[in-house]
Structures are given as structure tokens and as C-alpha cells.
Amino acid sequence: MSETVSTETTLDQLKRGERALVVRITGEKSLRRRLLDMGLVTGETVTLRAVAPLGDPLELTLKGYQLSLRKAEARLVVVEPIV
Structure with a gap:
């Protein structure tokens, strides 16, 4: 049985x-x-580009554009890291 x-x-x-x-x-x-x-839809690839000096906001790239999100909002987005 595989886990x-x-x-x-x-x-x-x-x-x-x-x-x-x-x-x-x-x-x-x-x-x-x-x-x-x-644009944060299921199956979309996002890249964390930068984090502000105090940790908030986060700068993301998705669908060819940059998006800034507060850390509290980013906590609501469940992701699967790509290795």
C-alpha cells in the first residue's frame, strides 16, 4: 500500500x-x-517574487503580471509547491 x-x-x-x-x-x-x-484560481501557477522588509506584503507573479497580497490574505491560499 502506498502512502x-x-x-x-x-x-x-x-x-x-x-x-x-x-x-x-x-x-x-x-x-x-x-x-x-x-487570478488566484485552482491550478494556476504562482511565483513568490519578493517579500517586503517587514514581511508584508508579498509580491507574486501569476498569469504574466505582478500581484501584491497582504500576508493575512496569502494565508488563505492553499498551494502545492512545485519541485
Whole structure:
């Protein structure tokens, strides 16, 4: 029997330069909708480009553009790191 190990984490836990696939968005409905409208949809590849000096906000690249998210918002995005 093979055991599957989940490597899911949240977007705020990625290291600079790391890529990941969006698995799901958690949180309240209005915030989920806003994140989806910004392009953070299931299956999308995101790259963490930079983190501000105090750790907030995070700068991401997805769909060919840059997006800045607060750490609290990034915590709601469950991702699977790409190795």
C-alpha cells in the first residue's frame, strides 16, 4: 500500500523564488471571490517574487503580471509547491 504525503502549504509560507500551484482558497466568501477575481484560481501557477522588509506584503507573479497580497490574505491560499 502506498502512502501519499501531502506537501500542501499556504502562500505565505513559500520562500522567495519558489513556485506553487493553487489548490484552493479558504476564508470568507467575499474575500475568496476577490482573490479569485485577481487570478488566484485552482491550478494556476504562482511565483513568490519578493517579500517586503517587514514581511508584508508579498509580491507574486501569476498569469504574466505582478500581484501584491497582504500576508493575512496569502494565508488563505492553499498551494502545492512545485519541485
